[in-house]
Amino acid sequence: MSKSRITEFARSSRDVKRVEQPYGGYYRQAQVPLDEKLIRVGRGTPGGEYLRRSWQPVCLSSELGELPLTVDMLGEKLVLFRTQQGDIGLLDKHCSHRGASLEYGLPTDVGIQCCYHGWHFACDGRILDTPNDPNSSLKKRMCHPAYPVHEYQGIIFTWMGPPEEKTDFVILDSYHQPNTKMVPFSLPFPCNWVQLLDNTQDPTHSCFLHTRVSGAQFSESWGELPELDYLETPIGMINVNVRRWKDKLWVRTTDVILPNLNQTGALWLSAEDEETFLGAALTRWMRPVDDSHTQMIGWRYLNDELDREKNGDAAQIGVGKIDFIGQTEDERPYAERQQVPGDYEAIAGQGDIAESARWNQNHGDRGVVMMRRLITENIAALEDGGDYKTTERADRVDGSVATYTRDSVMAIPQRSEDESELRQTFGRELSTLVFEAAKQSPTQARDFFAAAMKRFIEPYR
Numbered sequence: 384m385s386k387s388r389i390t391e392f393a394r395s396s397r398d399v400k401r402v403e404q405p406y407g408g409y410y411r412q413a414q415v416p417l418d419e420k421l422i423r424v425g426r427g428t429p430g431g432e433y434l435r436r437s438w439q440p441v442c443l444s445s446e447l448g449e450l451p452l453t454v455d456m457l458g459e460k461l462v463l464f465r466t467q468q469g470d471i472g473l474l475d476k477h478c479s480h481r482g483a484s485l486e487y488g489l490p491t492d493v494g495i496q497c498c499y500h501g502w503h504f505a506c507d508g509r510i511l512d513t514p515n516d517p518n519s520s521l522k523k524r525m526c527h528p529a530y531p532v533h534e535y536q537g538i539i540f541t542w543m544g545p546p547e548e549k550t551d552f553v554i555l556d557s558y559h560q561p562n563t564k565m566v567p568f569s570l571p572f573p574c575n576w577v578q579l580l581d582n583t584q585d586p587t588h589s590c591f592l593h594t595r596v597s598g599a600q601f602s603e604s605w606g607e608l609p610e611l612d613y614l615e616t617p618i619g620m621i622n623v624n625v626r627r628w629k630d631k632l633w634v635r636t637t638d639v640i641l642p643n644l645n646q647t648g649a650l651w652l653s654a655e656d657e658e659t660f661l662g663a664a665l666t667r668w669m670r671p672v673d674d675s676h677t678q679m680i681g682w683r684y685l686n687d688e689l690d691r692e693k694n695g696d697a698a699q700i701g702v703g704k705i706d707f708i709g710q711t712e713d714e715r716p717y718a719e720r721q722q723v724p725g726d727y728e729a730i731a732g733q734g735d736i737a738e739s740a741r742w743n744q745n746h747g748d749r750g751v752v753m754m755r756r757l758i759t760e761n762i763a764a765l766e767d768g769g770d771y772k773t774t775e776r777a778d779r780v781d782g783s784v785a786t787y788t789r790d791s792v793m794a795i796p797q798r799s800e801d802e803s804e805l806r807q808t809f810g811r812e813l814s815t816l817v818f819e820a821a822k823q824s825p826t827q828a829r830d831f832f833a834a835a836m837k838r839f840i841e842p843y844r
């Protein structure tokens with residue numbers, strides 16, 4: 384074949400977005416553009432700058448022992464250590480002198496000493512000593528790159544944005560659920576962070592991946608295709624799912640909290656019994672390691688209400704593990720993961736950086752579309768010097784930020800075969816009540832919601 388003929392074929396295969404004929408694999412587009420602003424996480428990239436305007440989890444407290452720990456996050460190579468006095472430092476991995484890795488450094492009373500020539504750094508990056516040249520004035524003139532940390536409920540967080548923009552660490556209302564154990568966990572995913580967040584605004588996958596295709600991984604009720612709505616909240620967005628399960632209507636809302644958090648409600652909720660205003664069973668950050676790796680770090684909440692069937696298990700939650708199926712590569716043999724795939728297989732299987740330009744999205748994907756648009760708009764607002772949303776910038780009620788992840792199950796008789804309208808009404812009304820409850824003091828939100836819900840459902844019973 385002549386060279387010009389080959390070029391012609393290559394051009395035609397590049398120009399075709401979709402394969403439109405049987406056995407047309409040859410015409411698959413060779414390359415597609417990536418959504419650079421959304422997926423790049425390094426310093427100076429639009430998405431990376433946005434993520435740096437929010438406290439990000441570094442690792443679990445339990446991962447940091449007496450020896451320094453290397454941490455890759457947001458495309459930067461860092462070293463985390465605890466001084467002998469118990470303070471935590473997070474420094475650029477490479478020594479400011481000649482680049483030795485501080486993972487081989489020696490934690491001291493107040494900082495860390497590099498193994499190579501003994502330079503001594505404080506947790507905030509100040510250079511305390513340069514013993515290979517004690518009279519050098521360098522230590523007065525410069526600091527080693529360092530980030531501030533905050534330890535909360537078994538997780539170490541950092542602020543990697545401009546220090547002058549640093550805010551207080553944010554407390555979410557979910558952290559105050561009564562009689563609840565907060566158990567931290569950390570799970571690696573070999574892919575870009577946005578794919579993990581996509582999954583949380585894609586409620587139809589629960590019917591298929593978690594129920595109809597792989598068998599019921601949580602509860603049979605998840606297999607019902609819900610009536611869906613998507614709403615912007617003051618901190619991000621929610622999806623609203625309304626399912627009919629026997630004589631009950633189940634309304635579930637799931638948060639994406641900007642820039643990179645999700646909350647998910649009760650995991651094994653069967654919708655067999657009535658429930659009112661259940662809270663989050665998970666708060667989790669999709670914290671980038673780099674453009675193509677993500678560490679999901681957060682807490683599982685364990686209480687009797689969220690887990691009536693007692694499937695939750697604190698012993699199975701921690702570094703590289705969690706107490707429900709399909710979240711890691713290591714938990715099961717490959718053949719089993721092929722036969723009964725979970726979220727890990729679905730998300731990581733999209734590729735290390737999913738080529739979203741190849742996707743053919745339909746009405747069932749509008750949560751993913753809306754979420755990507757929301758993040759992109761906020762990245763653009765930051766770039767333009769405008770107003771952008773993060774958890775840090777949200778209003779507080781009694782010191783915490785209200786979130787919108789809730790489950791309620793009500794006994795409402797089915798009146799017709801097609802009750803799509805009824806489910807829409809319930810979704811709309813109960814999500815309005817969730818928004819109103821979020822304005823109340825966290826201690827009163829539930830009573831407020833319960834009273835309002837009772838008034839609303841009365842006529843339908």
Ligand code: FES
Pocket residue numbers: 478479480481482483497498499500501502
């Ligand atoms: S490279 Fe660290 S002190 Fe020389």
Ligand SMILES: [Fe+2]
Pocket residue numbers: 582588589593726
């Ligand atoms: Fe899932």
